[in-house]
Structure formats: C-alpha cells, structure tokens
Amino acid sequence: MSESMTEVVERLSRIELALQTLVNGRIIKAWYSTREVSDLLDKAEFTVREWCRLGRINAEKRQSGRGPHAAWVISHEELLRLERDGLLPLE
Numbered sequence: 001m002s003e004s005m006t007e008v009v010e011r012l013s014r015i016e017l018a019l020q021t022l023v024n025g026r027i028i029k030a031w032y033s034t035r036e037v038s039d040l041l042d043k044a045e046f047t048v049r050e051w052c053r054l055g056r057i058n059a060e061k062r063q064s065g066r067g068p069h070a071a072w073v074i075s076h077e078e079l080l081r082l083e084r085d086g087l088l089p090l091e
Contacts, residue, residue: 056087
C-alpha cells in the first residue's frame, strides 16, 4: 500500500473512532431540560423555552428544585418528533 493510502486509512480509522465516541456519548433520558434540548439542537435556550410557552413543542412544567419556580421539560419522544417533523403549528 502506498504512503498516501496508509494515511487515508489511518485518518478514516480516527474519524470512525470519533463518530463512535459521539454516538455513545448521547445518553438517552426520559426527560430533557430546555438547556439540554438547546445544546442538542444548537439553538438558544431562550428559543426552546419560547417554543414550550407557545405550544410549538409538547412540554411540561415540573418542579426544578429552584424554589417555587417550575421549569419546562421535554420528553425523549417529543425530542425525536421535533427532530423528525419540526415545530408544531401555532394555535
């Protein structure tokens, strides 16, 4: 095998290892915070909270441990639906 071909094979091996690390690093949870969803979708957390408030995604308010203030949470099923189908229409 030529030297350039060896470099390509080594580079592909590193890319495959990096992809495997990324896939294994995404832990599936039952519920996600707006921060986690914003990180996964590369959106601002404010945007995700607005989607929740406006009913553009199905979310619930749950106690967050920060006193009397509840926080939005998004289910794993809704995250998958959002990635697949996009935002719900405005009501």
